[in-house]
Amino acid sequence: MTTKELVAQIQKKKSFLCIGLDVDLDKIPSHLLKEEDPIFAFNKAIIDATHHLCVSYKPNTAFYEAYGLKGWKSLEKTIHYLNENYPEIFTIADAKRGDIGNTSTMYAKAFFEDLAFDSVTVAPYMGKDSVEPFLTFKDKHTIMLALTSNEGAFDFQTKKIDDNELYKHVLETSKSWKNSENLMYVVGATKAEYFTEIRKIVPNSFLLVPGVGAQGGNLQDVCKYGLSENVGLLINSSRGIIYASNGNDFAEKAAKKALKIQQQMKNYIK
Numbered sequence: 001m002t003t004k005e006l007v008a009q010i011q012k013k014k015s016f017l018c019i020g021l022d023v024d025l026d027k028i029p030s031h032l033l034k035e036e037d038p039i040f041a042f043n044k045a046i047i048d049a050t051h052h053l054c055v056s057y058k059p060n061t062a063f064y065e066a067y068g069l070k071g072w073k074s075l076e077k078t079i080h081y082l083n084e085n086y087p088e089i090f091t092i093a094d095a096k097r098g099d100i101g102n103t104s105t106m107y108a109k110a111f112f113e114d115l116a117f118d119s120v121t122v123a124p125y126m127g128k129d130s131v132e133p134f135l136t137f138k139d140k141h142t143i144m145l146a147l148t149s150n151e152g153a154f155d156f157q158t159k160k161i162d163d164n165e166l167y168k169h170v171l172e173t174s175k176s177w178k179n180s181e182n183l184m185y186v187v188g189a190t191k192a193e194y195f196t197e198i199r200k201i202v203p204n205s206f207l208l209v210p211g212v213g214a215q216g217g218n219l220q221d222v223c224k225y226g227l228s229e230n231v232g233l234l235i236n237s238s239r240g241i242i243y244a245s246n247g248n249d250f251a252e253k254a255a256k257k258a259l260k261i262q263q264q265m266k267n268y269i270k
């Protein structure tokens with residue numbers, strides 16, 4: 001998917017919500033456990049109930065890998081279901097990959113070609129040659145960690161090197177990489193006070209912003225400092241939406257939560 005198509009979808013739906021499909025069998029309604037593929041059954045119901053309120057879904061691969069081959073099958077079924085039924089949706093494989101060049105190419109093939117996701121999350125720690133292989137894929141997007149939502153972000157990311165914080169070096173340096181127009185960045189919603197500085201370095205890039213809901217991040221603050229000319233934000237919530245209820249009404253309750261967020265978002269879209 002092109003960035004232009006993503007922006008058009010945001011304008012049409014008046015939403016920049018990304019719903020995280022982080023499925024935990026201990027948290028889903030017990031009646032689904034009788035299904036042949038409980039994870040897919042859960043995802044399908046959530047997607048069918050919420051697709052008109054969001055522009056993106058982000059399965060975090062850890063929640064699938066934890067169930068072995070069966071979990072990977074559920075991930076495959078989920079992405080195929082999205083691509084076949086809701087092709088306008090921007091799909092994110094939250095896998096946080098990145099390795100030496102030839103290995104990164106294989107990761108990119110796994111998520112962009114085999115599974116046909118629109119984007120994948122990567123870690124920047126191994127530098128340019130670990131990320132550039134992802135950037136060579138046309139109309140695919142690489143979402144690189146910049147300033148993460150967790151407490152550990154202060155261990156390295158905000159530490160200064162040559163007078164500038166490490167996350168600023170990550171943003172600045174990555175702009176010179178080949179095909180850098182295919183980069184987006186992760187910035188945690190819990191770090192709203194940093195958005196002004198981040199926008200000085202990447203004024204128009206899309207930012208994936210997790211941490212609203214369960215981690216306590218605030219939508220208003222993120223929008224106040226993080227919006228760009230093209231909206232430029234994908235705000236993610238996982239547990240705060242998908243586990244709104246663990247009864248028969250789980251999908252309906254998830255849609256209610258998503259609607260509440262979309263109603264706030266629409267005020268920020270011109």
Ligand SMILES: O=C(O)c1cc(=O)[nH]c(=O)n1[C@@H]1O[C@H](COP(=O)(O)O)[C@@H](O)[C@H]1O
Nearest residue numbers: 060121148149186188210214215237238239
């Ligand atoms: O890359 C991510 O999506 C990510 C980066 C980050 O800094 N913080 C963060 O929470 N995430 C992911 O975003 C999701 C947040 O989930 P909730 O806290 O349940 O909304 C999880 O899948 C996390 O792995």
